[in-house]
Amino acid sequence: MLRIFYGENRLEAEKAVKRTLGEGYEVFEGESLTAGDLPSIFQGTSLFGGGFGGGDGSGSGAGGLGGGVRRILLKNLGENAEVWAKLADYIETEHEVVVWEGKIDKRSTGYKQLKEAGVEMEEFATLKKPDAGLVFGVLDTAMRNGEKAVRDLEKIEADQDPFMFFGLLVTQALKKYEYSGGGARERRILKELAKVDLQMKSTGVEPWMLIKSFLLRVGKI
Numbered sequence: 001m002l003r004i005f006y007g008e009n010r011l012e013a014e015k016a017v018k019r020t021l022g023e024g025y026e027v028f029e030g031e032s033l034t035a036g037d038l039p040s041i042f043q044g045t046s047l048f049g050g051g052f053g054g055g056d057g058s059g060s061g062a063g064g065l066g067g068g069v070r071r072i073l074l075k076n077l078g079e080n081a082e083v084w085a086k087l088a089d090y091i092e093t094e095h096e097v098v099v100w101e102g103k104i105d106k107r108s109t110g111y112k113q114l115k116e117a118g119v120e121m122e123e124f125a126t127l128k129k130p131d132a133g134l135v136f137g138v139l140d141t142a143m144r145n146g147e148k149a150v151r152d153l154e155k156i157e158a159d160q161d162p163f164m165f166f167g168l169l170v171t172q173a174l175k176k177y178e179y180s181g182g183g184a185r186e187r188r189i190l191k192e193l194a195k196v197d198l199q200m201k202s203t204g205v206e207p208w209m210l211i212k213s214f215l216l217r218v219g220k221i
Contacts, residue, residue, distance in 0.1 A: 002091050004114065006101040007124035011161070011207075013100060016122065020098055021071040030077035035086045041072060042090035042097065070095040078104055088113035127161040135168040138215070139176075146216035153212065162207035166200065169193065169211070188221045 005013050028041065077084050078101045087110055104111060142149035170193050177186035196214050200207050
C-alpha cells in the first residue's frame, strides 16, 4: 500500500510514519534514486540486499531482509521530478510504502495522477507559533498551581508546537530571573528547565508530557 504524508509539521508527520511502519523500516532518499530503482523498491526484495532499515534514515540495519512485505519510507521524492512522475505506476505495490514530503506541488502531474488514483494522502500543517503572553500566563499559573497550568495548556496544545512553546517558556523564565535580580527560586527553575531541554533532545518521551511534568512540579521548586 502506498501512502503520502506531507506538510511542515515534521513532529506529527514523524509520529504518523512510526505508527504506520513501526520500527526497522527501510529508508530511501529521493535525490539519490532514479526511475530505474523503482521496480526494485516497489516490486522486489531489498534494493541492496541488506536494506536500509533502522527507521532513522541512517541507512543501517536489516530492514527488508528476506521475502514478504517490506516497510519502506521514501523521503523528498518531490525534489526528484523523474521519480515523482513515475510514482503513480507503483500504487499497487504489495509493500507498505510511505512517501514523506515537506512540501508538495499540487500542480504537478505526479500529484494529480496520485490523487486521481485515490492514493491516501495526509497533510500535517504547520502549527501556530505560541503567543508569548499566553506562555507567560501558563508559567505564572504553574508557579502557584501546577494542575491548573496543565489544564490551561491542554486547552491549546493541539494547535501549538511543543518545541516552540518550550523555547518561549525558557525565555519567560529568563525574564523572571532578570526581574528578580537573580533570585534563588528563579535560578532553580532555570536549572530544571535545562534538565527538561536535555530530556526533550535525548529521550523518546513525548515533549508535551515533559512540559506538563515540569509545570506540575515548578510550584514546589
